[in-house]
Amino acid sequence: MTLTVDQLSESGLLARIFPRLNAGSSTLLGPGDDCAIIAAPDGRTVISIDTQVQDKDFRLIWPNGYATTGFDVGWKAAAQNLSDINAMGAYGTAMVVSLTLPGTTPVCWVEALADGLSAAIVALGAQECSVAGGDLSGGSELVVTVAVTGSLQGREPVLRSGAQPGDQLAVCGNLGVAAAGWALQESLLAPEKYSPSLQEAADLFNRPRPPLEAGPAAANAGATSMMDISDGLLRDSGRLAAASGTRLDLDGVVLQKYAQKLTECAQALAADPLKWVLTGGEDHGLLSTFPPSAALPAGFIRIGSVLSEDANQPAVTLGGRNFRSAVDGAVGWDHFAV
Numbered sequence: 001m002t003l004t005v006d007q008l009s010e011s012g013l014l015a016r017i018f019p020r021l022n023a024g025s026s027t028l029l030g031p032g033d034d035c036a037i038i039a040a041p042d043g044r045t046v047i048s049i050d051t052q053v054q055d056k057d058f059r060l061i062w063p064n065g066y067a068t069t070g071f072d073v074g075w076k077a078a079a080q081n082l083s084d085i086n087a088m089g090a091y092g093t094a095m096v097v098s099l100t101l102p103g104t105t106p107v108c109w110v111e112a113l114a115d116g117l118s119a120a121i122v123a124l125g126a127q128e129c130s131v132a133g134g135d136l137s138g139g140s141e142l143v144v145t146v147a148v149t150g151s152l153q154g155r156e157p158v159l160r161s162g163a164q165p166g167d168q169l170a171v172c173g174n175l176g177v178a179a180a181g182w183a184l185q186e187s188l189l190a191p192e193k194y195s196p197s198l199q200e201a202a203d204l205f206n207r208p209r210p211p212l213e214a215g216p217a218a219a220n221a222g223a224t225s226m227m228d229i230s231d232g233l234l235r236d237s238g239r240l241a242a243a244s245g246t247r248l249d250l251d252g253v254v255l256q257k258y259a260q261k262l263t264e265c266a267q268a269l270a271a272d273p274l275k276w277v278l279t280g281g282e283d284h285g286l287l288s289t290f291p292p293s294a295a296l297p298a299g300f301i302r303i304g305s306v307l308s309e310d311a312n313q314p315a316v317t318l319g320g321r322n323f324r325s326a327v328d329g330a331v332g333w334d335h336f337a338v
């Protein structure tokens with residue numbers, strides 16, 4: 001019989017979780033007391049939080065049969081939180097983790113979640129970020145919430161609001177790959193039948209790899225604005241444009257190159273890969289703007305330009321035209337509008 005969480009006490013479950021949690025050098029006191037204590041030599045703390053809810057952010061079993069592991073959910077929790085820290089130009093220092101668990105959850109699933117958190121932190125290059133504490137509760141569905149703190153290490157933060165007309169618009173990381181992976185898992189195409197490129201898309205959906213060195217590098221290179229792309233390029237571009245009081249024009253030719261990389265997935269599902277590139281979320285790459293003459297840091301690719309606001313023009317255009325026709329009116333992910 002599989003050991004489930006309702007067969008353990010809270011402290012019994014914690015005793016299985018604690019040894020699996022990454023420890024980092026900013027953590028003056030880790031899990032076990034009422035609070036953790038994190039050093040903040042910079043004098044400022046960057047802080048963010050993200051939640052994953054069963055059947056909203058992941059399915060335990062997908063239509064194609066893939067079973068989401070605790071490791072996947074832990075990895076994604078760490079990755080999406082560190083991505084927000086990255087998007088400020090900061091490094092992660094500590095996380096706290098709140099788990100709402102049905103009593104029937106296997107203990108090994110929770111242990112794998114702790115392993116996934118720590119594995120992502122290390123694999124993505126944030127090994128100085130600890131998992132410093134958390135909370136446990138029971139509930140009818142799985143909910144995993146992680147809050148993260150970060151340090152700017154003396155740098156100025158890069159906000160969404162600093163884009164200037166004339167700036168270059170650039171991205172670092174994947175566009176549309178996680179959306180392709182999500183579509184695969186919502187399809188009836190069994191994972192055993194995946195080719196290597198389908199497998200890569202599914203893997204990057206389940207265990208995203210935000211480029212964590214790129215945020216601080218962009219800040220150092222003079223990025224004027226930045227955010228991570230979690231809800232899709234069009235939706236997040238609209239947010240950056242609105243925050244900066246500018247318009248953005250995307251280069252359809254460059255974006256087609258991202259779509260071409262998804263040809264095999266798109267053919268397998270008879271889907272439009274450009275729609276994944278424009279509206280797909282959960283890749284957690286960076287969308288940044290740089291002054292016209294700035295050399296883009298490693299990994300950034302120019303995908304458009306920043307223009308002056310114009311009441312007669314949409315905030316985001318694709319090759320100078322309204323993008324809606326290219327994607328059937330879709331914009332990106334919204335928890336309450338889909």
Ligand SMILES: Nc1ncnc2c1ncn2[C@@H]1O[C@H](COP(=O)(O)OP(=O)(O)O)[C@@H](O)[C@H]1O
Nearest residue numbers: 047048049050080083084087227228229230231
């Ligand atoms: N329940 C809430 N209460 C207060 N602020 C919130 C809440 N939900 C989101 N926010 C804030 O609104 C902004 C947008 O949130 P979100 O779209 O989740 O950002 P991100 O994509 O960076 O995670 C963030 O600054 C976030 O802190």
Ligand SMILES: Cc1ncc(C[n+]2csc(CCOP(=O)(O)OP(=O)(O)O)c2C)c(N)n1
Nearest residue numbers: 050055056057058059080230231281282333
């Ligand atoms: C079962 C399921 N349905 C839909 C999705 C797709 N999805 C869920 S959240 C999301 C966008 C990012 O999530 P959000 O909580 O908005 O992240 P944030 O913008 O706060 O970083 C997407 C594309 C999914 N991952 N799983």
Ligand SMILES: [Mg+2]
Nearest residue numbers: 049050051230
């Ligand atoms: Mg959020």
